[in-house]
Amino acid sequence: MNEFLAAAPLWLPGVTTMACLILASAFFSGSETALFYLSRDEVQALHRGGARERLVAGLLADSDRLLTAILFWNLLINLTYFAVSVVTARHLISRDYSTVAGALSVLSVAAIIVFGEVIPKATAVTFRRSIAVIVSIPLAMAVRLVDPFLPLLVGSARTIRRILWPNLKQEPFLDVGDLERAIETSNLGADLIRHERQALQNIIELSDITCEEVMRPRGTYTVWPPPVHLADIRGRLLQTDRLYIGSADQDDISASVALDAFNAFPDLDLQASATPVVHVPWCATLSGALEQMQERGAGVAVVINEYGETIGVVNDEDIVDTMLSPQPSRARRVLRREPVLEVAPGLFHVDGITTLRYLAHRLQLPDEPAPDGVLTVAGLLHETLERLPAVGDEFSWQGWVVRVIDAESRGAVRVMFSREQTPDPQPEVEADNARLD
The missing domain is CATH 3.30.465.10 (Uridine Diphospho-n-acetylenolpyruvylglucosamine Reductase; domain 3)
Known part of the structure; x- marks a missing residue:
């Protein structure tokens, strides 16, 4: 013990620096777990929340950018941490404090694992939404600092992947044949089996049906120019579940608001509660549009023609109706x-x-x-x-x-x-x- 106290002037600056680095590592590890552990429903709810909650949803809209930035900072912090640990240990060894140096090396590894990874991740899983909102502003600043280097990092990762795994293909989570066999072997009634088969057939046809066939044609919905407030639309929305917000500089849809998701409408700008949209060509399949909507957390796919003009929209409700309705009909919707x-x-x-x-x-x-x-x-x-x-x-x-x-x-x-x-x-x-x- 006396040896540790005698060597305090040598290890105290390094340990203080490592403690700060552990806090930084815990911040990024916990932030990563909290944000990426949010469910799709929770992310949709964040879109309709306050400024910090909408910032979290905005970060998750580009998940690749967010994850790359978090991993970059975490790697940089961990490398700096172990570099400081090695330098501190060498100082102790040069002053004949080998025992203190060995103990410090072991404790430094244990500390970064427990306090920099395990505890932050476990806490973030339990309180993911609260932590995601708390860390949103500093995390957004950290991501913005990495933006100039992101093209280089993404390009390097893509090059390495193409060199090492040129023919790597993602294995499907579930084959269509698996679904068919599951329905055939299930002990269900005849009516229920018929409905299950119809739903399965509708799901399979998503890869054949084009967005042009399912979309709501232009002219059957209203596009509101920003900014849109509750007073602007009061009494003017008839038989609609979604508000379409246009771009400021052109006649195009830039965002949408799911009106049926509100218990009470906010008095502020409704665009603040809007979710992004994706753009797909008229010939895109419904399954491809659904995949893009899920990746971006969007509730609407804007359909464009070969000239880049908007010709209609496809809502997530339209896709659900196409999958689950015995007789899906665009006209009925x-x-x-x-x-x-x-x-x-x-x-x-x-x-x-x-x-x-x-x-x-x-x-x-x-x-x-x-x-x-x-x-x-x-x-x-x-x-x-x-x-x-x-x-x-x-x-x-x-x-x-x-x-x-x-x-x-x-x-x-x-x-x-x-x-x-x-x-x-x-x-x-x-x-x-x-x-x-």
Whole structure:
């Protein structure tokens, strides 16, 4: 003990420095665990919180950048810590305090493990949301300091990965065949098995259905210019669950607010509670759009055409309806009513926004891709007539007579489908028999 006290002037500065480095290591280790242990629902709730909570959600929006910065600082701190430990031990050894140097080396390793990793991570798991909010500002500053070096770090990591694992592919968590076998071997009732099979089929079709087929077309929703306050929208939102906020410099959607997620609307700028959006091309599959939305924590995918113009939006509610509904319908979600009405046996009134996939299901027609990529009844009218439809236009399609019964100036159309009358061969047979007689 006397030897430790006698050597205090030698090891005290180094131990003090290492204690500060342990606190810094604990900060980054706990921050990493707290932020990345947050669930998706917790992150969505942070988007609607205060300034610090929204800052946490903003950091998690670019998780690769956040993780790279945390690992960079943690590595730098740990290297500095052990460098100080080695220098302090060498000073002690040079003054014939070998025992103190050995004890200090062992204790320094134990201290960085226990107080720099184990305790901070265990605490962060339990109080992850509170800790994430507390560390948000200093962590954001630390990430900003690393930004100039991030391209170099990311490029180096990508180069090493391509050199060492050029053909590395991510293994799927669950194959479609596994789901099918699970349903077949489950002891469920016939009705439940039928619903399970339908849901499974809908999930599989996500990789075939394009965003253009599911999206809410432009004109069926309102884009609000920023800033948007509660007083601006009071009494003007009708039958909508989401608020779309445009960009300040162009006619585009930059964020969205899920209105049904609020227990009470905040009086401040609603844009502060908005979540980001992702942009996908019209030909992107629904599964690809869903993957991007999950990665970015977005609730909306903005669909653009080949010219970069916004042509519609896809909400997470639209994707859930497509997966779980026995008869998913884009038109029913937009119109909030049934788009295909049977007004008489074999006679249907159909809205132009209805997809041909849903119409084929209602009319019991084979679900085959339409020529030239036509997706909706309105598109079928334009493709067949080669002009804007007018009331009274009529043509035949797959055994049905299609007649336009309503054509508004803004482009909304409504048509009537009736079965084609097949000619009765009996009169011709009787006429032939009469001539033979």
